[in-house]
Amino acid sequence: MHLTTKDRILHFIDFKGITKTTFLNETNIKRGFLDKDKLSASVSDLLLEKIISTYPEIDLLWLITGRGNMLKQGLVYESDSKSSSEYESCPIPVYTLDTITNSSHPVYNGAKDSESALLIPHMPNCDAALYIHTDTMYPILRTGDIVCYKRIADVNNIYWGEMYVMDISREEDENYLTLKYIHQSELGEDYVSLRSHNPIYPPQDILKKNIRRMGLVKVCIRYNCLV
Known part of the structure; x- marks a missing residue:
């Protein structure tokens, strides 16, 4: 369409x-x-x-x-809804995003076993935050930066060109976490194209059904210096 x-x-x-x-x-x-x-x-x-x-x-x-990303990259934006529920300041659990993990990783499973909690007044409604340990979004995001995301229940409810955290299954029964932009795939509606900001990583087309869980990145926290 x-x-x-x-x-x-x-x-x-x-x-x-x-x-x-x-x-x-x-x-x-x-x-x-x-x-x-x-x-x-x-x-x-x-x-x-x-x-x-x-x-x-x-x-x-x-x-x-319709080309490119909905939002200008490298900036943080907030929802404009003024209801108290949208702007309620509640700590969100913080985890570590590893390149490869197993199905027991707590990143999508609530606050249990989180490493810490993050509280930013008036931030958009997010479910969790992740410390990044991957360079797929370099240079706009680096190791040690934080992304905050909102869980997406329906894999078909995608904003094309936006950044997502995804838990992806592999054919060999292994799954891994990744941070990528999602674009439409030339292979058809059953596929999506995953793209990194870092040019060393080529685009990758995967079946939608292989995305076990996903979250839309709403906030990025950039560290200019880690010392």
Whole structure:
């Protein structure tokens, strides 16, 4: 299915956890802009300017063409929902992301056996945080940096081009954790293409069914110095 600019706007609204009414009020765009019968209509330069001015985190190339990432890379963004449940400051468990692990790894299994806890006021709703011990996202993320993620229950509910933590099964009955961007695969809808930011790692196409668990990375914490 061919997605339009308005379809991508709806994806962004869902990602932010806001309503269409909030989006229209904040961008000062008239009601009806996102009505179902108008989703195929083009978006004028003036309206694109209003959207980018209100939400500077949106990547303009992605918004217009669908190519690249929904959000500009290397920055941290928060949900704009103002409900107390969205902004409730609760510690989240912190684990270590190893390149290879076994099925008993606690990273998706709640706070038990976590190494520490992280508390950042007004951060988006996240389930856990990971210390990175892989260079797949170098140089935007390095060993010792932290990513915070929200669990995704449905492997088909993917924001293309965004960063995910994934627990992946291999044919030899072994599974491993990885941190990658997820893109659409040329092999068909049953596959996804995993891509690193680090150019030394080539893209990898895997079956969706081999993703045992996954989490959408919502916050990145970058250490400039570890000493």
